[in-house]
Amino acid sequence: MxxxxxxxxxxxxxxxxxxxxxxxxxxxxxxxxxxxxxxxxxxxxxxxxxxxxxxxxxxxxxxxxxxxxxxxxxxxxxxxxxxxxxxxxxxxxxxxxxxxxxxxxxxxxxxxxxxxxxxxxxxxxxxxxxxxxxxxxxxxxxxxxxxxxxxxxxxxxxxxxLVLASVYATLGRALRPLEDLSAGFARVADGDYEAHVAESGPAELANIYRQFNKMAEKLAEAELQNVRLNDQLSTVQEEERAEIARDLHDEIGPFLFAVDVDAQTIAPLLSRGQTDHVIARSNAIRQSVGHMQTHLKAILGRLRPTTLLDLGLTHAVDQLLAFWRARMPEVTFELDMAEDGFGDRIDAVTFRIFQEGTSNAVRHGKPSRVALSARRTDHGTVRIAVSDDGVGFEKSGQRGFGLAGMRERVANLGGTLVLTPSTLGSGVSIIAEFPLEPKSIGPQSPSDTRAGLP
Ligand SMILES: Nc1ncnc2c1ncn2[C@@H]1O[C@H](COP(=O)(O)OP(=O)(O)OP(=O)(O)O)[C@@H](O)[C@H]1O
Ligand SMILES: [Mg+2]
Known part of the structure; x- marks a missing residue:
C-alpha cells in the first residue's frame, strides 16, 4: 500500500x-x-x-x-x-x-x-x-x-x-519529489548520470534529494574521468607502439642492413682469398649482432610486465602451493628445491610445469600427496618433477592443452618431458629435464611472462 x-x-x-x-x-x-x-x-x-x-x-x-x-x-x-x-x-x-x-x-x-x-x-x-x-x-x-x-x-x-484532507494534500506535496527520486534512480541505473531531482519538500527528504544529486554528479564526473583515462591509455598505448616501431626501425634496421651487406661481401672475399677481410667482416657482423642484442634487450625490458617471478622462483612456487593448500587442505603438498632459480627462462618454464603439473594432479589424480622438485643434476641439467599418489594416468583420458603446452615449453629449452608411474607408489610423475644452458632458444611465448596463479 x-x-x-x-x-x-x-x-x-x-x-x-x-x-x-x-x-x-x-x-x-x-x-x-x-x-x-x-x-x-x-x-x-x-x-x-x-x-x-x-x-x-x-x-x-x-x-x-x-x-x-x-x-x-x-x-x-x-x-x-x-x-x-x-x-x-x-x-x-x-x-x-x-x-x-x-x-x-x-x-x-x-x-x-x-x-x-x-x-x-x-x-x-x-x-x-x-x-x-x-x-x-x-x-x-x-x-x-x-x-x-x-x-x-x-x-x-x-x-x-479537515485533518484528513490536509494530511492528504501535505503528503501528496511532500512525497511528489520521491517519485522524481525513484525515476532519477532508474535513470542512474540505466547509466544516465544527468538525472537530477528538485531539492524541495521537508528537510529530511530535501537532504536525501541533495545527496542523490551529489551522487549523480560524482558518477558523471567518474564516468568522464574514465573516458578521459581510456583515451589517455589508448594514446599512451599508441605512442608506446609507435615508439617501439621507431626503435626497431632505427636501432635494429640499420644493423640488419649492415649484417646483410657484410654477409654478402664474405663470399667474394673468400673467392679472392682475402681471409683477413673475411675475418674483419665476420667481426663486423658480430659487432652488429651485439648491438642488436643490446637494443632488443632494452625493448623487451620495456615490454615485459612485472611478474610473480620477479620476486624469485621460490616465492612464486610458494604462492602457488599456498594457493592449492588453501583450497585442498586434505592434500599434502611438498616442495624440494634447493636453489632460488636457474635463470629467467628456465624459471618461467619450471614455474609453468609446476603450475600445470599440480593442477593436473589435483584435477585428475585425486591424490593425497603431491611432491614438487627442481634440482640441478650432476650432468649440467635441471630436473623438474611433479609426482602424485593419485589414481594414475588413463590412456583413454581426454587430450587437453596442458601436457602439449608443457612439452612445447620444455622443447624450446632443448629438454625432454616424460610421464612415468609415480615415485610415490600410485599416481603419475611428470619429469622434465633440460640443459642449464638452453641449446635451442625458441621464442618465449607471451604467457611465460605472465606467471599468474592457476
Ligand atoms: N596427474 C595426473 N593424474 C591422472 N591423469 C592425468 C594426470 N595428468 C594428466 N592426466 C590425464 O591426461 C589428460 C591430459 O592432460 P592435459 O593437462 O593435457 O589436459 P587437461 O588437464 O584435461 O586439460 P587442460 O588443457 O585444460 O589442462 C588429462 O585429461 C588426464 O586424463
Ligand atoms: Mg591440464
Whole structure:
C-alpha cells in the first residue's frame, strides 16, 4: 500500500477510536444529565402537586378543582399529571409539550428508559375519584441531548475531514519529489548520470534529494574521468607502439642492413682469398649482432610486465602451493628445491610445469600427496618433477592443452618431458629435464611472462 494511503488509514483509525471513546463518554454524560433533570422535575412536581391537593376546598365542585390541578401540568416539558380512578382507569391526563425537533426513536430507546411515577392520595371527600399521579417524560430532554450530539458530531466530522484532507494534500506535496527520486534512480541505473531531482519538500527528504544529486554528479564526473583515462591509455598505448616501431626501425634496421651487406661481401672475399677481410667482416657482423642484442634487450625490458617471478622462483612456487593448500587442505603438498632459480627462462618454464603439473594432479589424480622438485643434476641439467599418489594416468583420458603446452615449453629449452608411474607408489610423475644452458632458444611465448596463479 502506498505510504500516503497507509498514513490516511492510520489517522482514520485513530480518529475512529477517539470518536468511539467520545461517543461512550457522551452517552454516559447524557444518561446522568437526563436522570438529574428528571429528578429535579419530579421534586418540583411533587411540591406543586402536594400544595395543590392541600389547597383543595371541600365543596361540590371538588372534581372540577382536581381537573384544574391536572390541567395545570399541560405544557410541562418533563412531567405529565393524571387522575386515575380507584379501579385503575385513566380519567384525565395532562399534555407534555411536544419537542420542536424530536430525537430519533433509537436515541429515545437508548436514553429515555428512565420513567418515574409518583402517586398522591386525595383527601377523604375526594377519595372516591381515585388518586393523582405525576410521571416523568424524557422526550424533551432527549431531544436537547440530540441537538447537542448533532452539533458535536458536525464539529468533529468537520475536524476529521479537515485533518484528513490536509494530511492528504501535505503528503501528496511532500512525497511528489520521491517519485522524481525513484525515476532519477532508474535513470542512474540505466547509466544516465544527468538525472537530477528538485531539492524541495521537508528537510529530511530535501537532504536525501541533495545527496542523490551529489551522487549523480560524482558518477558523471567518474564516468568522464574514465573516458578521459581510456583515451589517455589508448594514446599512451599508441605512442608506446609507435615508439617501439621507431626503435626497431632505427636501432635494429640499420644493423640488419649492415649484417646483410657484410654477409654478402664474405663470399667474394673468400673467392679472392682475402681471409683477413673475411675475418674483419665476420667481426663486423658480430659487432652488429651485439648491438642488436643490446637494443632488443632494452625493448623487451620495456615490454615485459612485472611478474610473480620477479620476486624469485621460490616465492612464486610458494604462492602457488599456498594457493592449492588453501583450497585442498586434505592434500599434502611438498616442495624440494634447493636453489632460488636457474635463470629467467628456465624459471618461467619450471614455474609453468609446476603450475600445470599440480593442477593436473589435483584435477585428475585425486591424490593425497603431491611432491614438487627442481634440482640441478650432476650432468649440467635441471630436473623438474611433479609426482602424485593419485589414481594414475588413463590412456583413454581426454587430450587437453596442458601436457602439449608443457612439452612445447620444455622443447624450446632443448629438454625432454616424460610421464612415468609415480615415485610415490600410485599416481603419475611428470619429469622434465633440460640443459642449464638452453641449446635451442625458441621464442618465449607471451604467457611465460605472465606467471599468474592457476
Ligand atoms: N596427474 C595426473 N593424474 C591422472 N591423469 C592425468 C594426470 N595428468 C594428466 N592426466 C590425464 O591426461 C589428460 C591430459 O592432460 P592435459 O593437462 O593435457 O589436459 P587437461 O588437464 O584435461 O586439460 P587442460 O588443457 O585444460 O589442462 C588429462 O585429461 C588426464 O586424463
Ligand atoms: Mg591440464
Amino acid at each position: 502506498p505510504i500516503r494511503q497507509r498514513l490516511l488509514v492510520l489517522i482514520s483509525l485513530v480518529l475512529l477510536i477517539s470518536l468511539i471513546g467520545g461517543g461512550a463518554l457522551t452517552y454516559w454524560q447524557s444518561v446522568r444529565r437526563i436522570a438529574l433533570e428528571m429528578s429535579a422535575a419530579i421534586t418540583v412536581g411533587k411540591t406543586a402537586m402536594t400544595d395543590a391537593i392541600a389547597a383543595l376546598a371541600p365543596s361540590r365542585d371538588i372534581q372540577n378543582q382536581i381537573a384544574r390541578i391536572v390541567a395545570s401540568f399541560d405544557g410541562d416539558r418533563h412531567l405529565r399529571a393524571r387522575l386515575v380512578s380507584p379501579d385503575g382507569a385513566m380519567q384525565q391526563m395532562s399534555r407534555v409539550r411536544a419537542p420542536a425537533d424530536p430525537a430519533p426513536d433509537w436515541l429515545n430507546r437508548a436514553l429515555g428508559d428512565q420513567r418515574e411515577i409518583v402517586s398522591f392520595e386525595l383527601p377523604p371527600e375526594a377519595a372516591h375519584l381515585g388518586r393523582l399521579q405525576i410521571e416523568t417524560d424524557t422526550l424533551n430532554e432527549v431531544s436537547e441531548v440530540w441537538d447537542d450530539i448533532r452539533l458535536k458530531f458536525i464539529i468533529i466530522a468537520s475536524f476529521c475531514s
